[in-house]
Amino acid sequence: MDKFFLVSLLGLLIVANGVSGSMMCDNNFGMLEELNNLDTEEDYEVEELSDIPSWTSERGGKVLVNIDSFGAAGNGETDDTEALQKAWGVACSTPKSVLLIPKGRRYLVNATKFIGPCKDNLIIQIDGTLVAPEDPKNWDPKLPRVWLDFSKLKKAVFQGSGVIDGSGSKWWAASCKKNKTNPCKGAPTALTIDTSSSIKVKGLTIQNSQQMHFTISRCDSVRILGVKVASPGDSPNTDGIHISESTNVIVQDCKIGTGDDCISIVNASSNIKMKRIFCGPGHGISIGSLGKDNSTGVVTKVILDTAFLKGTTNGLRIKTWQGGAGYVKGVRFQNVRVENVSNPILIDQFYCDSPTSCQNQSSALEISEIMYQNVSGTTNSAKAIKFDCSDTVPCSNLVLSNVDLEKQDGTVETYCHSAQGFGYGVVHPSAECLNSSDKTSQDDESQSIISEDDYTRHTEL
Ligand SMILES: *[C@@H]1O[C@H](CO)[C@@H](O)[C@H](O)[C@H]1NC(C)=O
Ligand SMILES: *[C@@H]1O[C@H](CO)[C@@H](O)[C@H](O)[C@H]1NC(C)=O
Ligand SMILES: *[C@@H]1O[C@H](CO)[C@@H](O)[C@H](O)[C@H]1NC(C)=O
Ligand SMILES: *[C@@H]1O[C@H](CO)[C@@H](O)[C@H](O)[C@H]1NC(C)=O
Ligand SMILES: *[C@@H]1O[C@H](CO)[C@@H](O)[C@H](O)[C@H]1NC(C)=O
Numbered sequence: 001m002d003k004f005f006l007v008s009l010l011g012l013l014i015v016a017n018g019v020s021g022s023m024m025c026d027n028n029f030g031m032l033e034e035l036n037n038l039d040t041e042e043d044y045e046v047e048e049l050s051d052i053p054s055w056t057s058e059r060g061g062k063v064l065v066n067i068d069s070f071g072a073a074g075n076g077e078t079d080d081t082e083a084l085q086k087a088w089g090v091a092c093s094t095p096k097s098v099l100l101i102p103k104g105r106r107y108l109v110n111a112t113k114f115i116g117p118c119k120d121n122l123i124i125q126i127d128g129t130l131v132a133p134e135d136p137k138n139w140d141p142k143l144p145r146v147w148l149d150f151s152k153l154k155k156a157v158f159q160g161s162g163v164i165d166g167s168g169s170k171w172w173a174a175s176c177k178k179n180k181t182n183p184c185k186g187a188p189t190a191l192t193i194d195t196s197s198s199i200k201v202k203g204l205t206i207q208n209s210q211q212m213h214f215t216i217s218r219c220d221s222v223r224i225l226g227v228k229v230a231s232p233g234d235s236p237n238t239d240g241i242h243i244s245e246s247t248n249v250i251v252q253d254c255k256i257g258t259g260d261d262c263i264s265i266v267n268a269s270s271n272i273k274m275k276r277i278f279c280g281p282g283h284g285i286s287i288g289s290l291g292k293d294n295s296t297g298v299v300t301k302v303i304l305d306t307a308f309l310k311g312t313t314n315g316l317r318i319k320t321w322q323g324g325a326g327y328v329k330g331v332r333f334q335n336v337r338v339e340n341v342s343n344p345i346l347i348d349q350f351y352c353d354s355p356t357s358c359q360n361q362s363s364a365l366e367i368s369e370i371m372y373q374n375v376s377g378t379t380n381s382a383k384a385i386k387f388d389c390s391d392t393v394p395c396s397n398l399v400l401s402n403v404d405l406e407k408q409d410g411t412v413e414t415y416c417h418s419a420q421g422f423g424y425g426v427v428h429p430s431a432e433c434l435n436s437s438d439k440t441s442q443d444d445e446s447q448s449i450i451s452e453d454d455y456t457r458h459t460e461l
């Protein structure tokens with residue numbers, strides 16, 4: 001069914017691009033084929049590590065390394081940093097070990113780097129709570145941007161019913177977003193997994209982070225499932241799951257409520273699949289921001305399948321700064337329900353999250369092959385669909401299909417600026433403002449317009 005759909009979609013793209021756009025079509029073909037593969041879960045699963053029993057069920061030849069055996073107090077007040085560091089040292093160097101943070105206890109831990117490589121099949125079993133010290137003033141100045149920072153791991157599992165709690169409220173109050181007299185400076189990310197591969201993260205709750213909750217950077221093959229993120233809707237810059245410079249990442253069955261993007265995907269990330277995501281409160285599911293300070297950003301092959309966004313300030317967003325370079329190409333958002341969401345569908349190439357205003361520039365990232373299928377629900381803003389693209393680098397091949405967005409007590413509209421693409425099937429508000437003319441044959445307009453026949457033919461899929 002899906003393959004058939006893609007083949008038909010390809011047909012549409014060929015029609016949209018006209019005969020003389022055949023070079024472009026070859027590109028589309030390749031990209032869509034790859035996207036199709038990305039969608040077949042069998043091909044895409046990272047190594048299934050389910051043979052490892054959860055600690056409570058069975059030992060299965062595992063070596064238990066309990067933080068309590070290293071002098072931890074577990075009362076939430078005594079500094080347990082040293083105990084955790086010692087336990088980590090033993091667990092990391094012992095094959096088949098399980099580093100256990102036991103249930104029902106709270107461990108106060110300072111900013112710490114946990115550096116591999118470790119012996120294979122390390123399990124970090126967090127059933128209790130890891131809590132960060134509250135006061136930004138006492139934070140280790142050598143680790144200003146991390147709290148629990150894991151790196152250079154291979155085949156490791158983080159799991160459990162426990163909580164990682166950043167105690168972020170004082171950090172939020174000190175943010176320049178909350179108090180304009182304060183300087184803008186970064187705060188720690190609660191959980192970071194960096195430069196690692198074959199990682200699974202299952203079931204944890206990450207809450208009240210100082211800034212971002214969970215960053216995956218420079219990783220390959222990561223599977224995040226059943227992770228919960230919880231922070232107030234007004235906590236500044238507290239992205240839920242942030243993916244940077246990483247490939248083959250699956251995020252599924254996650255419930256995220258926070259004060260910034262529920263999920264953000266930034267530079268050098270590819271093959272990212274999100275499935276069954278709940279987002280709200282928050283700023284939506286974002287690709288970007290990219291291109292800040294004239295930098296190059298590349299994000300390709302991203303799928304979001306099945307999501308519910310509720311009360312968020314954006315829905316499905318791509319945000320880039322003026323002056324950037326690089327591209328975002330091959331993105332599919334499908335089966336998304338929005339409720340009380342502002343900007344449900346948004347491409348913003350004039351993104352400017354800076355205390356000073358941003359100048360328009362001639363360079364920008366190129367955004368192409370972005371599809372929205374089966375997106376419905378209620379919007380807060382009249383411009384339910386907004387494609388605000390660069391004057392010099394227009395967005396291309398934006399495709400909308402079965403999109404239905406309504407506003408209570410109001411009409412909805414689509415805004416397009418420098419955006420090329422088309423809609424088919426039900427598209428409400430209408431996608432007519434998309435410039436569907438063929439980039440490569442602008443003199444022959446007749447060639448470039450999809451006929452009414454094509455619409456009807458293809459909606460019958
Ligand atoms: C944790 O941080 C506090 C405050 O900076 C410091 O007094 C304490 O020594 C640190 N603990 C460890 C084990 O480094
Ligand atoms: C903002 O921060 C300044 C300096 O840190 C502080 O003196 C002031 O009380 C803060 N204002 C509010 C409203 O918290
Ligand atoms: C984006 O990623 C590429 C490739 O890893 C890197 O060369 C470039 O410096 C990154 N850009 C930024 C802004 O980090
Ligand atoms: C980005 O490039 C523009 C145009 O060349 C230049 O005016 C601007 O200062 C650059 N910005 C930064 C942060 O380098
Ligand atoms: C809609 O969402 C906003 C936050 O964006 C919230 O303040 C408001 O209460 C919500 N309204 C309804 C009817 O849920």
Ligand SMILES: *[C@@H]1O[C@H](CO)[C@@H](O)[C@H](O)[C@H]1NC(C)=O
Pocket residue numbers: 350358359360391417
């Ligand atoms: C940048 O360009 C956009 C689109 O042409 C325009 O709407 C906006 O006003 C410009 N911004 C500035 C700061 O010039």
Ligand SMILES: *[C@@H]1O[C@H](CO)[C@@H](O)[C@H](O)[C@H]1NC(C)=O
Pocket residue numbers: 334335373374402
């Ligand atoms: C869109 O929704 C229809 C009807 O529920 C479904 O048959 C189709 O598979 C969906 N499309 C995608 C890409 O999931």
Ligand SMILES: *[C@@H]1O[C@H](CO)[C@@H](O)[C@H](O)[C@H]1NC(C)=O
Pocket residue numbers: 418419420435436437438439442
């Ligand atoms: C549509 O795109 C063509 C080719 O890029 C361009 O010539 C034309 O000005 C565009 N029209 C609008 C309304 O943006």
